[in-house]
Amino acid sequence: MTTTFLPVLNEVEKASIRERQPLPEAYLNLPDDEMALRIAAARAALGDRLVILGHHYQRDEVIRFADHTGDSFKLARSIARHPRADYIVFCGVHFMAESADVLALPHQKIILPDLAAGCSMADMAAPDQLETCWAELQQLGLASRVVPITYINSAVSIKSFVGEQGGGICTSANAAASLAWGWQRKEKILFLPDQHLGRNTAWRMGVPLDRMVVWDPHEPFGGLTRNQIERASLILWKGHCSVHVRFTAAQIEQVRREHPGIRVIVHPEVPFDVLQAADDSGSTEHILKSVRESPAGSIWAVGTEVHLVHRLAEEVAPAKTVVSLDRFGCLCSTMFRVSPNHLLWVLDALVDGEVVNEIVVPDEQKKWAKIALDRMLSIH
Numbered sequence: 001m002t003t004t005f006l007p008v009l010n011e012v013e014k015a016s017i018r019e020r021q022p023l024p025e026a027y028l029n030l031p032d033d034e035m036a037l038r039i040a041a042a043r044a045a046l047g048d049r050l051v052i053l054g055h056h057y058q059r060d061e062v063i064r065f066a067d068h069t070g071d072s073f074k075l076a077r078s079i080a081r082h083p084r085a086d087y088i089v090f091c092g093v094h095f096m097a098e099s100a101d102v103l104a105l106p107h108q109k110i111i112l113p114d115l116a117a118g119c120s121m122a123d124m125a126a127p128d129q130l131e132t133c134w135a136e137l138q139q140l141g142l143a144s145r146v147v148p149i150t151y152i153n154s155a156v157s158i159k160s161f162v163g164e165q166g167g168g169i170c171t172s173a174n175a176a177a178s179l180a181w182g183w184q185r186k187e188k189i190l191f192l193p194d195q196h197l198g199r200n201t202a203w204r205m206g207v208p209l210d211r212m213v214v215w216d217p218h219e220p221f222g223g224l225t226r227n228q229i230e231r232a233s234l235i236l237w238k239g240h241c242s243v244h245v246r247f248t249a250a251q252i253e254q255v256r257r258e259h260p261g262i263r264v265i266v267h268p269e270v271p272f273d274v275l276q277a278a279d280d281s282g283s284t285e286h287i288l289k290s291v292r293e294s295p296a297g298s299i300w301a302v303g304t305e306v307h308l309v310h311r312l313a314e315e316v317a318p319a320k321t322v323v324s325l326d327r328f329g330c331l332c333s334t335m336f337r338v339s340p341n342h343l344l345w346v347l348d349a350l351v352d353g354e355v356v357n358e359i360v361v362p363d364e365q366k367k368w369a370k371i372a373l374d375r376m377l378s379i380h
């Protein structure tokens with residue numbers, strides 16, 4: 001069974017979509033086993049002309065067909081390993097497919113199985129808001145002392161702007177190294193769109209909270225005075241991940257009560273107090289590695305998207321126990337929009353020589369976004 005969703009796309013996302021088509025009737029209500037067989041047959045027919053990338057937050061019925069699984073950083077790096085592939089089907093969300101198009105070779109086409117798979121965090125930083133922010137920093141005479149760094153979870157227009165201003169892009173895997181890179185260049189960093197990743201990372205690097213301010217893009221001058229910005233080393237954009245802000249410090253207290261000796265590991269997109277209460281934090285790749293390499297008998301509570309947590313729990317059982325920090329599990333509903341039905345549809349179309357749901361980044365945005373993404377890939 002599949003569910004169709006109305007797409008929620010911002011103007012930037014719309015601009016990078018060449019053609020949007022709804023899921024055809026024939027792909028609704030297909031039995032899972034039939035879809036699995038047909039996806040496997042289409043993959044075999046396309047051979048090495050096709051690469052399927054799957055983000056860790058994808059559902060099981062989709063990710064099992066991925067040639068590479070990983071977080072944003074790992075998947076972005078994997079593109080260079082397939083210069084002969086013509087089609088890269090990105091089972092993830094919109095900004096990831098955009099980045100893939102920027103990094104791909106000219107002959108390669110990037111396909112997002114469901115164009116409605118966006119990211120609420122990326123939507124929290126619109127290009128006109130960033131332009132206004134930069135103009136206001138210039139008006140205050142501060143822009144020349146600021147380097148912008150955007151999390152990869154942002155629209156390509158944001159990445160392009162940041163690249164043009166001499167800034168960079170980071171992922172949760174290299175956020176600390178990226179901030180260090182930024183402070184080597186300028187005395188202040190404007191970090192967007194996720195305030196929590198910026199705050200948590202900088203705090204772990206030794207930056208006190210009183211050297212950080214939050215820029216609210218809905219307020220003139222971010223709702224800040226010149227003095228406040230002058231004193232800050234880090235200007236945090238007021239954005240967040242709607243999945244990771246659902247984790248709370250109270251949940252950590254509860255799992256510690258229920259499972260004495262449990263270790264709590266969270267993604268750095270969680271709020272500051274949650275990160276403080278946890279034992280460890282890091283990218284999804286770091287979470288996977290930490291749990292996999294822990295001794296037998298370990299018990300873990302993991303604070304990130306529920307599909308990753310469930311798969312990890314199955315993988316390490318019975319030697320180790322993994323539970324979701326949120327007992328109901330935090331689901332990324334936009335990642336969930338990529339269904340096996342959509343995957344089958346786009347693969348069938350490729351077998352027939354048709355490209356549907358292609359993501360095409362405008363050339364004028366590609367240049368600076370690529371410079372910024374290349375910087376990201378070089379910073380570990």
Ligand code: SF4
Binds near residue numbers: 118121122242244
């Ligand atoms: S988990 Fe959060 S940041 Fe990641 S795609 Fe979903 S909404 Fe965006």
